[in-house]
Amino acid sequence: MLELTVTPDLSDSETYERKSAVGIDSDTGDAVVTMVGKAERKMKPDLAGLRRGLREWFARERRELPWRATTDPYAIWISEIMLQQTRVAAVIERYEGFLRRFPTVESLAAAGEAEVLAEWSGLGYYRRARMLHGAARMVCAERGGRVPDGFAALVELPGVGRYTAAAIASIAFGEPVAAVDGNVERVVLRLMGWGSEDAATHRAHLRQAVEMADELLDRAAPGDWNQAMMELGATVCLPRGPRCEVCPWLADCATRGEHPAVKRAAMRTVEMARAWMTRGSRRGEEVMLVERGAAETVMPGMWELPEAPTQQDGEPLLRVRHAIMQVNYRVAVYATDRAPASGCASRWVTLDEAERLPLTGLTRKVMRGMGWLASEKPQAGRSVSRIQAQ
DNA sequence: TAGCCGTGGCT
DNA sequence: TAGCCAAGGCT
Numbered sequence: 127m128l129e130l131t132v133t134p135d136l137s138d139s140e141t142y143e144r145k146s147a148v149g150i151d152s153d154t155g156d157a158v159v160t161m162v163g164k165a166e167r168k169m170k171p172d173l174a175g176l177r178r179g180l181r182e183w184f185a186r187e188r189r190e191l192p193w194r195a196t197t198d199p200y201a202i203w204i205s206e207i208m209l210q211q212t213r214v215a216a217v218i219e220r221y222e223g224f225l226r227r228f229p230t231v232e233s234l235a236a237a238g239e240a241e242v243l244a245e246w247s248g249l250g251y252y253r254r255a256r257m258l259h260g261a262a263r264m265v266c267a268e269r270g271g272r273v274p275d276g277f278a279a280l281v282e283l284p285g286v287g288r289y290t291a292a293a294i295a296s297i298a299f300g301e302p303v304a305a306v307d308g309n310v311e312r313v314v315l316r317l318m319g320w321g322s323e324d325a326a327t328h329r330a331h332l333r334q335a336v337e338m339a340d341e342l343l344d345r346a347a348p349g350d351w352n353q354a355m356m357e358l359g360a361t362v363c364l365p366r367g368p369r370c371e372v373c374p375w376l377a378d379c380a381t382r383g384e385h386p387a388v389k390r391a392a393m394r395t396v397e398m399a400r401a402w403m404t405r406g407s408r409r410g411e412e413v414m415l416v417e418r419g420a421a422e423t424v425m426p427g428m429w430e431l432p433e434a435p436t437q438q439d440g441e442p443l444l445r446v447r448h449a450i451m452q453v454n455y456r457v458a459v460y461a462t463d464r465a466p467a468s469g470c471a472s473r474w475v476t477l478d479e480a481e482r483l484p485l486t487g488l489t490r491k492v493m494r495g496m497g498w499l500a501s502e503k504p505q506a507g508r509s510v511s512r513i514q515a516q
Numbered sequence: 517t518a519g520c521c522g523t524g525g526c527t
Numbered sequence: 528t529a530g531c532c533a534a535g536g537c538t
Contacts, residue, residue, distance in 0.1 A: 205534085206534070207535095208534090209533090209534040209535090210533090210534070210535045210536075211521090211522085211523095211532085211533055211534085211535055211536090212522090212523075212524095212533065212534080212535095213523090213524075213525075213532090213533050213534090214533085214534075215524085215525075216523075216524065216525090216533090217534085248522090248523070248524090249522080249523075250521080250522030250523040250524090251521055251522055251523085251535085251536090252521085252522075253521065253536085253537080254521090254535090254536085257536085257537090284536090284537090285535090285536065285537090286536085287535060287536045287537080288535090288536090289534075289535060289536085290534085290535075290536080293534070305534080307533095307534045307535075308532090308533065308534075308535080309533090309534065310534090325518095329517095352534090353534090356534055357534095359534090360533085360534075365531080365532070365533085366526095366527085366531080366532095367527090390530095390531080390532085392530090393529080393530065393531090395529085423520080423521080424520090424521070424522085425521090425522080447528090447529080448522095448523080448524095449522085449523075449524085449529090449530090450521090450522055450523080451520075451521065451522070454529070454530085486522085487522060487523050487524085488522095488523095490523095491523090491524090
């Protein structure tokens with residue numbers, strides 16, 4: 127495989143050329159030339175101009191988000207953990223409820239893990255909640271309940287990596303450190319024309335992007351700047367269909383959104399079935415749930431509907447689509463009288479109890495679809511199809 | 517370092 | 528319908 131790559135180098139030159147890669151297709155043997163960037167960058171970007179443009183854009187377009195209305199480092203920390211790999215809209219639904227339940231780092235540290243997981247249920251990546259809980263206990267035990275006020279100490283907390291430490295340090299404490307998340311990476315890669323389908327080249331570009339983000343950082347207002355960069359990526363410089371026509375950096379952008387990227391692994395589809403067992407009791411209608419083992423790699427200790435045979439007579443009560451990582455599950459939910467397989471902890475729970483348990487997302491989705499979980503709106507999405515009423 | 521860890525809305 | 532992928536971190 128022959129590959130030539132011409133990569134702009136910030137330190138050596140004021141001039142950028144269009145990047146191109148020449149290679150041999152491993153299947154066909156044909157020569158392949160990849161051109162990157164609609165427009166050639168002739169000059170090093172005007173950093174002061176870029177800063178001014180983004181500042182003005184952010185002052186105009188900044189969204190009102192719940193965590194932008196506080197200066198409490200604990201609340202900002204919670205928001206940043208929730209926002210890891212999670213959409214803003216999903217976090218908005220949970221952020222204030224979580225803070226009502228655990229308003230201070232002390233209250234979070236004092237809670238049991240199951241309580242924290244129950245409040246986190248549906249947000250996904252449950253290890254975040256466990257690490258946040260552990261970090262809160264560390265902060266209380268070792269720092270008198272005072273949230274670390276700088277990048278170096280923040281990044282030592284479980285669940286707080288470079289991005290999150292930089293975000294908290296800059297937003298809550300005004301420390302001039304660039305917070306480089308997926309949005310900022312994409313914005314900088316496109317701005318500079320650093321795109322590649324090759325994984326190694328991509329990694330090199332990411333390292334350059336971090337340096338560039340640091341160079342761009344508005345040190346007079348790092349918290350606002352970091353949020354502005356992320357906001358641009360989240361609302362304008364979208365992964366697909368970027369809205370270049372409203373971008374403050376349009377004139378300076380090397381690619382205008384034409385951005386080759388490393389391809390992801392394909393998803394696979396798996397059929398699965400769950401049992402819906404209910405009974406009436408003095409306490410009201412109850413449903414059977416089982417607890418996942420503590421040794422499970424995925425969602426240990428969380429509660430879900432019992433498994434059921436995928437091949438059954440009759441129509442399921444409900445069909446649900448639920449993707450977990452690279453697997454697309456097609457789930458049929460059957461009414462049944464049969465007890466779940468022995469060996470796992472099972473329980474009849476009322477609606478009220480279910481809402482306080484750490485339920486898996488799939489189980490929440492099914493219970494919503496069945497009209498349970500009164501605290502939530504009935505599922506209206508297309509991922510659930512009601513076959514017949516219970 | 518690459519694989520793993522969840523979920524839901526959009527297209 | 529089903530793929531895409533998000534304010535990442537850990538091992």
